Amino acid sequence: MIKNICCIGAGYVGGPTMAVIAQKCPHIKVTVVDLNENRIAAWNDADVENIPIYEPGLSTVVAEARGRNLFFSTDVDKAIDEADMIFISVNTPTKTYGVGKGMAADLKYIELCARQIARVAKNDKIVVEKSTLPVRTASAIKEILEHTGNGVQFQILSNPEFLAEGTAIADLFAPDRVLIGGDTTVEGQKAIQTLVDVYAHWVPKDKILTTNVWSSELSKLTANAFLAQRVSSINSLSELCEKTGADVNEVAKAIGLDSRIGSKFLKASVGFGGSCFQKDILNLVYIAKSYGLHEVADYWEQVIIMNDHQKRRFATNIIKTLYNTVSGKNITFLGWAFKKDTNDTRESAAIYVADDLLSEQAIIRVYDPKVSEDQIQYDLNYLATRSSVQNAQGVQVLQDPYEACKDAHAIAVLTEWDEFKTYDWQRIYDGMLKPAFVFDGRNLLNRSELEAIGFTYYAIGN
Numbered sequence: 001m002i003k004n005i006c007c008i009g010a011g012y013v014g015g016p017t018m019a020v021i022a023q024k025c026p027h028i029k030v031t032v033v034d035l036n037e038n039r040i041a042a043w044n045d046a047d048v049e050n051i052p053i054y055e056p057g058l059s060t061v062v063a064e065a066r067g068r069n070l071f072f073s074t075d076v077d078k079a080i081d082e083a084d085m086i087f088i089s090v091n092t093p094t095k096t097y098g099v100g101k102g103m104a105a106d107l108k109y110i111e112l113c114a115r116q117i118a119r120v121a122k123n124d125k126i127v128v129e130k131s132t133l134p135v136r137t138a139s140a141i142k143e144i145l146e147h148t149g150n151g152v153q154f155q156i157l158s159n160p161e162f163l164a165e166g167t168a169i170a171d172l173f174a175p176d177r178v179l180i181g182g183d184t185t186v187e188g189q190k191a192i193q194t195l196v197d198v199y200a201h202w203v204p205k206d207k208i209l210t211t212n213v214w215s216s217e218l219s220k221l222t223a224n225a226f227l228a229q230r231v232s233s234i235n236s237l238s239e240l241c242e243k244t245g246a247d248v249n250e251v252a253k254a255i256g257l258d259s260r261i262g263s264k265f266l267k268a269s270v271g272f273g274g275s276c277f278q279k280d281i282l283n284l285v286y287i288a289k290s291y292g293l294h295e296v297a298d299y300w301e302q303v304i305i306m307n308d309h310q311k312r313r314f315a316t317n318i319i320k321t322l323y324n325t326v327s328g329k330n331i332t333f334l335g336w337a338f339k340k341d342t343n344d345t346r347e348s349a350a351i352y353v354a355d356d357l358l359s360e361q362a363i364i365r366v367y368d369p370k371v372s373e374d375q376i377q378y379d380l381n382y383l384a385t386r387s388s389v390q391n392a393q394g395v396q397v398l399q400d401p402y403e404a405c406k407d408a409h410a411i412a413v414l415t416e417w418d419e420f421k422t423y424d425w426q427r428i429y430d431g432m433l434k435p436a437f438v439f440d441g442r443n444l445l446n447r448s449e450l451e452a453i454g455f456t457y458y459a460i461g462n
C-alpha cells in the first residue's frame with residue numbers, strides 16, 4: 001500500500017490532481033514539488049484564495065487537505081527520497097530549437113526528472129508519467145533509471161490526465177475514465193494494481209482502464225487530437241455558413257442530436273487555445289512523420305491549419321468591417337484566457353487576434369476577470385512577432401469592463417466568461433463611439449438584444 005506520494009511539477013495538472021488525491025486519500029502523504037519558488041510560495045499562501053491557479057472548487061479542496069496530508073515544497077530531493085510513488089507532472093512544451101523545432105515535444109524537463117530520481121532514490125519506486133508524452137517515452141525513462149547502478153528497482157506507469165481546465169475539480173472527482181498503462185510482466189501488473197488502489201478510493205472500478213504502456217501514452221495524444229478535430233471541423237463549417245446563410249449554431253445542434261456524433265465540442269469559436277491541443281497534435285504529426293507516415297501527418301496537421309485560419313479570419317473581419325483600417329482605433333477585448341473559468345492564457349486565441357490588430361496599429365484595451373496585466377504583457381512579448389515593444393505600448397489592461405469599453409470603436413469577445421452576458425449592454429453602448437460594433441468570437445451574446453440597442457453585431461458562423 002502506498003503511504004507517500006511525490007509529484008514533480010506544481011502546475012495546472014500537478015496541483016489540482018494531487019490536491020484531489022490528498023483529499024480523497026487522507027492516509028497518503030502527498031508532497032507536490034517544483035523548481036519555481038514563487039509558484040510554491042503561492043500554493044502555500046496563508047490566504048487560500050491566492051493559490052497560483054484559478055480553478056472553480058480548487059481552493060476548497062486545498063484548504064481541506066493542505067497541512068494535513070498535502071504539502072507544497074521546493075525540496076525535490078527530499079520528496080523523491082521519501083516517496084513510494086512519484087508522479088512526473090512537468091511541462092512538455094513544443095520544442096523551440098533544434099531537430100523537431102516547432103513540432104516535437106521538448107522532453108528535457110522529463111529527462112531532468114528521471115535523472116534526479118535516479119540520483120536520489122535509495123529504495124524501489126513506482127514512477128508515474130502524468131505529463132502528456134510521445135508514445136514510447138517510458139522506454140527512455142526506464143533506460144535512464146536503470147543505469148543508476150545502485151540496485152533500485154523502478155516500475156514505470158503511464159497515467160495520462162484527461163482533466164480540462166475550468167472544470168478540473170469536477171473532472172477529477174468524476175472522471176469519464178482513469179487510464180493506467182504498465183508493463184505486462186508480473187511486477188508491472190503489481191505496480192498497475194497499486195495505482196488502481198489509489199484511484200479506487202473514489203473512482204468506480206469500471207471506470208479504471210488498464211492497458212499496456214504504449215496504448216496509454218498514445219491514447220492521450222489521440223484523445224486531444226480527436227477533440228481538437230471536432231472544433232476545427234465545426235469552425236470550418238462556420239465559414240461556409242457565413243457564405244450561405246446557414247447558422248452554425250443550428251447546424252451544430254442538428255448534427256449533435258445524432259447520437260453517433262454527440263453534442264459536445266461542436267461550439268464554433270474564434271479558434272481553440274490552451275496548452276494542450278496544438279502541442280499534442282503537432283507532436284502526433286511529428287511522430288507520424290518520423291515513421292514515414294506522411295498522409296497520417298498531413299491529415300492531423302490540417303486541424304492546426306484550420307485553427308490558425310479561424311483566428312486570422314476573425315481579426316481580418318474586424319479590420320474589414322471597420323472600413324479597412326483600425327489604425328488608431330480603440331478595440332476592447334472582453335476576455336484574454338483561452339476559455340472561461342481559468343486564468344491560463346497559453347495559446348489563447350486572444351493573443352493572436354491582438355497581434356494581428358496591433359500590426360495594423362489598433363489600440364487594444366483588455367478586460368479579463370482573472371488574468372493579470374503582467375500575464376497579458378508577457379504573452380505578447382513571448383509571441384515577439386513584429387515588435388514586442390510596440391505590442392506592450394499598444395495594449396492597456398483595465399480592471400473595470402465599463403471603463404474598458406468606454407470610447408471604443410468595437411468590442412471583441414474572446415473568452416466565454418459568464419459575467420459578460422449579465423452586463424448592462426445599454427450602458428456599454430452609450431459609452432462607445434458610433435457606429436458601435438461587437439465581434440463575438442464565442443457566440444456568447446444575444447444578437448436580438450444587442451441589435452435592438454443599436455449595436456452592429458457579428459458572430460462566428462451566422
Ligand code: NAD
Nearest residue numbers: 009010011012013034035036089090091092109131132161
Ligand atoms: P505547467 O507548466 O502548469 O506546470 C509544470 C510545472 O513543472 C511548472 O511549474 C515547472 O516549474 C515545473 N517543473 C518543470 N521541470 C521541473 C523539474 N525538473 N523539477 C521540478 N519542477 C519542474 O504545466 P501543466 O499544464 O500542469 O502540464 C503538465 C503536463 O500535463 C504536460 O505534459 C501537459 O501536456 C499535461 N496535461 C496538461 C493539461 C492541462 O489542461 N494543462 C491536461 C492534461 C495533461
Ligand code: UDX
Nearest residue numbers: 161162163164165265266267269272273274276338339
Ligand atoms: C483539453 C482536453 O479537453 C482535456 O481532456 C485534456 O486533458 C487537456 O486539453 P483544455 O485545453 O483545458 O483541455 O480545454 P478544452 O475544454 O478542451 O478547450 C480547449 C479549447 O477549445 C478552448 O480554447 C475552448 O474554448 C475551445 N473549444 C472547446 C471550442 O472552441 N469549442 C468547443 O466546442 C470546445
